[in-house]
Amino acid sequence: MTISKWELTRLRLRFGGRSKFVILAIVLLAIITSYLVYHQGMVPGKTLYTVGISFDAPAIVDQRFQVIRLDPEQGHVMLNQRTLDAYVDENGVTARDDGRSQYVKETLLEYLAKQDLLRIAKQYQRERAFPLRVEVVSLDRPEPGLSIGGEPPQEDTQAPLSPEPPASGESAPAVSVGLSEPALSAPDVIDAKVRQQLDTLENGGLAKLKEVVLSEPDIIIPSLTPPPMPLAQVMLVFSYVVPILFVAVFFASSFTEERVSRKLVILLSAPVSHLQVILGKMLPYLVYSWIVITVMTLIMGGNILLSLAIFTPVALLIFSAYMVVALMYRTFRDLTLFSVLVISVIMAYLVVPALLTGVSNLSYISPLTLAVEMYRGEAIAAKEYFLATVPLYLIFLQAMFIGTRVLNEEYLMGFKPLHVKIAEAIDLVVDRNHLNLSTFLSNFFLLPVVFIAQLTSIVFASNMPIPSSLWFLVIISATIEELAKSAVVFVLLKNGIVKTKIEVLRLSALSALGFFSGEKMLLLLALAVVSKSAFISAVFGGGLWVMPLVLHAVSTSVVSLITQHLGTKYYPLAITIGSIVHAAYNLYFVGVLG
Amino acid sequence: MSEFFVLLKKELRSITREKTIMLAIMVQFLIASLSSVILEGVMAFYDPGSIGWSTNVIIRAGFVGQTDSPMLTYLRDEKISTRSFPELATAEAAFRSGQIDTILIVPESQSGLVNMKLILPKMEAKRTVILVMLDKPLRRYEDYLREANGVMVNYKDFDSKPFSTYEFLYTVLIPILMLFPALIAGSIVIDAISEEFESKTLDTLISAPISAGQVFGAKISAAIITAFIQIVMWAGLLEWNGVSIDRLTLVLPLAASYAVTISLGAAIIALFFKDRQRAQFTYSMTLIAVGAASYFLDPSPLELLIKLSSGAPNISILGFALYMILPIAVGLAFFYLSGRRILTCS
Numbered sequence: 001m002t003i004s005k006w007e008l009t010r011l012r013l014r015f016g017g018r019s020k021f022v023i024l025a026i027v028l029l030a031i032i033t034s035y036l037v038y039h040q041g042m043v044p045g046k047t048l049y050t051v052g053i054s055f056d057a058p059a060i061v062d063q064r065f066q067v068i069r070l071d072p073e074q075g076h077v078m079l080n081q082r083t084l085d086a087y088v089d090e091n092g093v094t095a096r097d098d099g100r101s102q103y104v105k106e107t108l109l110e111y112l113a114k115q116d117l118l119r120i121a122k123q124y125q126r127e128r129a130f131p132l133r134v135e136v137v138s139l140d141r142p143e144p145g146l147s148i149g150g151e152p153p154q155e156d157t158q159a160p161l162s163p164e165p166p167a168s169g170e171s172a173p174a175v176s177v178g179l180s181e182p183a184l185s186a187p188d189v190i191d192a193k194v195r196q197q198l199d200t201l202e203n204g205g206l207a208k209l210k211e212v213v214l215s216e217p218d219i220i221i222p223s224l225t226p227p228p229m230p231l232a233q234v235m236l237v238f239s240y241v242v243p244i245l246f247v248a249v250f251f252a253s254s255f256t257e258e259r260v261s262r263k264l265v266i267l268l269s270a271p272v273s274h275l276q277v278i279l280g281k282m283l284p285y286l287v288y289s290w291i292v293i294t295v296m297t298l299i300m301g302g303n304i305l306l307s308l309a310i311f312t313p314v315a316l317l318i319f320s321a322y323m324v325v326a327l328m329y330r331t332f333r334d335l336t337l338f339s340v341l342v343i344s345v346i347m348a349y350l351v352v353p354a355l356l357t358g359v360s361n362l363s364y365i366s367p368l369t370l371a372v373e374m375y376r377g378e379a380i381a382a383k384e385y386f387l388a389t390v391p392l393y394l395i396f397l398q399a400m401f402i403g404t405r406v407l408n409e410e411y412l413m414g415f416k417p418l419h420v421k422i423a424e425a426i427d428l429v430v431d432r433n434h435l436n437l438s439t440f441l442s443n444f445f446l447l448p449v450v451f452i453a454q455l456t457s458i459v460f461a462s463n464m465p466i467p468s469s470l471w472f473l474v475i476i477s478a479t480i481e482e483l484a485k486s487a488v489v490f491v492l493l494k495n496g497i498v499k500t501k502i503e504v505l506r507l508s509a510l511s512a513l514g515f516f517s518g519e520k521m522l523l524l525l526a527l528a529v530v531s532k533s534a535f536i537s538a539v540f541g542g543g544l545w546v547m548p549l550v551l552h553a554v555s556t557s558v559v560s561l562i563t564q565h566l567g568t569k570y571y572p573l574a575i576t577i578g579s580i581v582h583a584a585y586n587l588y589f590v591g592v593l594g
Numbered sequence: 595m596s597e598f599f600v601l602l603k604k605e606l607r608s609i610t611r612e613k614t615i616m617l618a619i620m621v622q623f624l625i626a627s628l629s630s631v632i633l634e635g636v637m638a639f640y641d642p643g644s645i646g647w648s649t650n651v652i653i654r655a656g657f658v659g660q661t662d663s664p665m666l667t668y669l670r671d672e673k674i675s676t677r678s679f680p681e682l683a684t685a686e687a688a689f690r691s692g693q694i695d696t697i698l699i700v701p702e703s704q705s706g707l708v709n710m711k712l713i714l715p716k717m718e719a720k721r722t723v724i725l726v727m728l729d730k731p732l733r734r735y736e737d738y739l740r741e742a743n744g745v746m747v748n749y750k751d752f753d754s755k756p757f758s759t760y761e762f763l764y765t766v767l768i769p770i771l772m773l774f775p776a777l778i779a780g781s782i783v784i785d786a787i788s789e790e791f792e793s794k795t796l797d798t799l800i801s802a803p804i805s806a807g808q809v810f811g812a813k814i815s816a817a818i819i820t821a822f823i824q825i826v827m828w829a830g831l832l833e834w835n836g837v838s839i840d841r842l843t844l845v846l847p848l849a850a851s852y853a854v855t856i857s858l859g860a861a862i863i864a865l866f867f868k869d870r871q872r873a874q875f876t877y878s879m880t881l882i883a884v885g886a887a888s889y890f891l892d893p894s895p896l897e898l899l900i901k902l903s904s905g906a907p908n909i910s911i912l913g914f915a916l917y918m919i920l921p922i923a924v925g926l927a928f929f930y931l932s933g934r935r936i937l938t939c940s
Contacts, residue, residue: 026876033887033889036890040889045900048906116747117747127707128740131708132739135711139714141692223733253871256870257792332870340778341617348628456624460627
């Protein structure tokens, strides 16, 4: 608590005095200008396209287009001279054959189609102009394919098309009666929806962004209702993460500055534990994050307690990552670049799975999916919450543990290459009196980090064409896993703590077991969310348990034994060979399945 | 002057030795890849076919209505497997036993109006996919009904795509790759300068026969050179990947000019605050404020970069000239402010 208070005072002093006004003015300016841009509707490609229109054509009002009125003859000449991107007259849109012009044509058509809808809305009665109204009704049904051992569900094989509703269905008959009625909503309610959606089309959707993005339509008017936008939903809830990142930057800076000014070393000599130092420094920033989360939830109209439950582990993940970076860096420059790298990796971890919201249940790995569900007013099951947050809590615990172990003067003040710093950290983390347990646990806890690294490699792989990207993924995933599993044994070998082949083999097996246990725990958690049948078949399907464990043990032993035999200098070679073994197994396994 | 080049060489060597530049490139590559992954995500949702292809999701729809309804044809055109049911009760039984994923109840038109009902599984991931895949058939059916009502629309069967690869390339990807090196350079300048103050090494440096201006000048120049190398490299890589930057000979100097402006601005901030925490925070906020305010300029720096790289016909030559002179103005401000002993502020 004293450390937390001290941290607060430090912040107040730092941001007090003359500089306070300068910073405040700049922050205010940033808020005002951003608001103005948001209010105007930001268009990245303002006046990007130059379009000619005939004198009798209606005006084009869209920030992307710079519009010139021209007669058709002049318009076509300028189009061919490439001083125009497209020309519009009563015959439609004329474009050149090149990509840019064709793209402009498509964009113009889209704009004109929207204007056309507004025209018919004014010209005709609403029932004639928008004659199709689709009312969405949601029905519960039992989870499909609930069977043991992965056998095909019986309903499918028999395929009975029973004419009567299921006799013992809990809610079936009542709904069926309800559905047969002509319409669930009164006509004037539906008509109000049409009017509301027309307004949104005409005036732009910015004011009703949250409404459009976070709620699913109950009445669809096909030409007016936008299709669901899972990505926009994800991005909206991602806005929570941005201010947390700012808070985390302050937390990291506080660490580094005290490290440079040696105040941290003085603090370590105080009669408090290392964990208390870290938590004490972190607490004020965590409280700031809670305030940010609460304010944002109030603005966006969500459930405050649920938001805190969802975003606290996210904040802890970000703080953990920043703290580890702040402990490992050597120069400020390193710190900046590593921090940006960490932000990008965290963003990949949060956003990429959430892109699958509404497509695959695997999206539940990202806590952002939970936030989207919360805003949609859907209930969040406990298992979904655990899948999304347990990995984050694990990383936090691991970071705290690493932090308490490496927090000493010699480590903090050493200026060494990064890989040496990492090796030193591993050496400090491993308890030499309990080598076996340390090796097992460090691999167990490392899994979420490995998982994040693999997810990031998917982002990198997306730049490649399909067959090579798959090869890249198989090889890189194997390499990441081999590096993670053999790191502890490598450091022990390097420091001469283990020497005999038996010891190396035993620790390799324990590394593999720790990693495998972590992997299976995450998998089971994921499968419990995805479907019960897959979960049950994974638990009882024996073959899939033994082989991966054997593989992990074999590949880790290969890496460790080569390193022991040839010397630690040849570790990269050992990793390469181990990864080849691992990748070959993965490819064989995929081939067998295929 | 030779001292300056010695310092510059030292800074550049430290950037290459510490693999800073590799890290910077990796960061930008990850960010650019991430944005393209996100774009693919967006595109997938506007191209239902690609969802079906990439996720192997098969939508099985139950249809309750007249068997000659054009809606059935529109559904089949989108590769949605359909099954007609004579009445709702049987369709509902099939839905509950998991044989179909959705039910469309299409009553006959009543004085030109159709009130359709769509039954979706509650709390299932497939729900969104169904809605997306039904979008086009529903629009086509709406157009069909409009025509029957005597309402003619000129643009129908139109796939709504709010953002396409073309616009993404020129308004997101190329600006990211051309501007990010500049942003990172600014950050590096702040780190390099504030580190000298915080670790109190500046006094030692200045006690050598070199001025503070030379020390900072070398640091700023090293960051700018690093940024320019990255800009040229990205342009080369884009070209190699078939993405051509239209007026490359103008885009490169413009991006370099932005890098110089931002680095000098960052140096002013770092000299003013002298500690990393406040300087980096103020730098980020200034970037947001200036970036947002510049949106109202005609042309804005971003707009000019986008137009030049996409080969837009209407380029403001005056705007280009002004942005090329901008670094000189900021440079003068830097020398003036550092000469006015603004360095003593804390």
